[in-house]
Amino acid sequence: MDRVLMVQGLIVLVTVGIILYILYLYLHLWHQKYLLSQQLQLQQDLMEKTFASIHNGPVQTLGFLIREVEIHQVNQQELLEYLRGVYQNILVDVENLNLSNSTKHR
Structure with a gap:
C-alpha cells in the first residue's frame, strides 16, 4: 500500500512539474x-515619422520649386541655392531620425 501511495505521489509531482514547465x-x-x-x-x-518628415519638408519645397520654374524664369544661381537648401534639410531630417532611432533602442 505504501508503494502505491509513493508511486501516486511521484506521478502527481511529475504531472505538476510538466504543467509548470x-x-x-x-x-x-x-x-x-x-x-x-x-x-x-x-x-x-x-x-510614419520619416514619411511625414520628408513629405512635409523637402517634398513640398521641391513642388514649390517646380511650380516656380514652370511659371517664372528662375535664375540658375537662385535655383541652385534652393536645391542646396532642400538637400541640407533632408540631411538634417535623416540625422535627426537616426539620432531618435538610436536613443529608442538603448
Whole structure:
C-alpha cells in the first residue's frame, strides 16, 4: 500500500512539474510575442515619422520649386541655392531620425 501511495505521489509531482514547465514556456512565448509587437510598432512609428518628415519638408519645397520654374524664369544661381537648401534639410531630417532611432533602442 505504501508503494502505491509513493508511486501516486511521484506521478502527481511529475504531472505538476510538466504543467509548470508548459506554463513557463507559454509565458515565455507570450513575452517574446509582446516584445516583437512593441518592436514592430516602433518601426511602424519610425516609418510614419520619416514619411511625414520628408513629405512635409523637402517634398513640398521641391513642388514649390517646380511650380516656380514652370511659371517664372528662375535664375540658375537662385535655383541652385534652393536645391542646396532642400538637400541640407533632408540631411538634417535623416540625422535627426537616426539620432531618435538610436536613443529608442538603448
